[in-house]
Amino acid sequence: MEALAEKYPSLDNLVAFVRSLDADGETPDSEKRFNDLVRRLRSDSALAKDRLQELSAWPGNAVRAWVAASAGAIIGRDALPILEALLGDPDPTVQQIALVSVLSLDRESLRRRLQDGDSLPDLRILSKRSDVPEWLQRNAEIATEYLERGPQAVFERIRSHDHNNVLFSCRLAWRIGSKDAHAALSQCADQAPDGDCRQTCHRFKEALETEWSLHDPPYWDVRLPY
Secondary structure (H helix, E strand, C coil): CHHHHHHCCCHHHHHHHHHHHHHHCCCHHHHHHHHHHHHHHCCCHHHHHHHHHHHCCCCCHHHHHHHHHHHHHHHHHHHHHHHHHHCCCCCHHHHHHHHHHHHHHCHHHHHHHHCCCCHHHHHHHHHHCCCCCHHHHHHHHHHHHHHHHCHHHHHHHHHCCCHHHHHHHHHHHHHHCCHHHHHHHHHHHHHCCCHHHHHHHHHHHHHHHHHHHHCCCCCCCCCCCC
16 A cells, blocks of 8 residues: 555645646646556546545635546546535536536436426537636537437538547447447548548447447446547
C-alpha cells in the first residue's frame, strides 16, 4: 500500500493538473498527462472514487468542472452518484458538463432527469458556449440530437464522417449496440477518408462484435472499451 501511495495521484497533484489546464489550455502534453493520470487512478478504483468525490466539492469551479468531464472516463458507472450530485452544482457550467457525462454513462438516468424538460435547454446552451472546450460543445450538440431525434442522428454523423465528433459518436453507437450501429461503424471503418477515423471506427466495430458474443445490447451498464 505504501508503494501505491507513492505513485498514486494526490489531491494536490490533481488540482495542480486542473490549474495547468486553466492556465495553458489543452495541449498534446496535457493529453498525455491526463492519460497517465487516468492509468494511475484506475490502479485503485475505490481510492479514485474517493479522490473524485472530494474534488467534486472543491471550492474552485474549474476543479468541479474537470470532475464532471473526467470522472466517467476514470471510474465508469461508479461515477454516476458523483455526476448526479454535480447536476445540482451552483455553477451552471458544471451542471451542463455533468449532464453530458451522465448521457455517456447511463441513458435511463438522463431520461429521468429530462422528464421535467429542463435539461435539454442546458445541453443546447452548452453546445453554443465559447468559454468551454470545443469537445464539450460538440458532445452537447450530439447529445441533444440523440435525445431529440434518436440513435439515427448519431449513426448519420458516423456515416458522413463528422471528423471532429467521431470518438463521442462511436462511443454512443457502441453503447446502443444495434445492427444499425454496427453498420455505421463498419462503413466508417472501410470508407472514412482519414486513417485515424477509420481506426477509431474499426476498434469500436470490433469491440461491439465482442460484446455481442457476451450479451445482448444495449450496453449502458458496460464500461466503455475506449
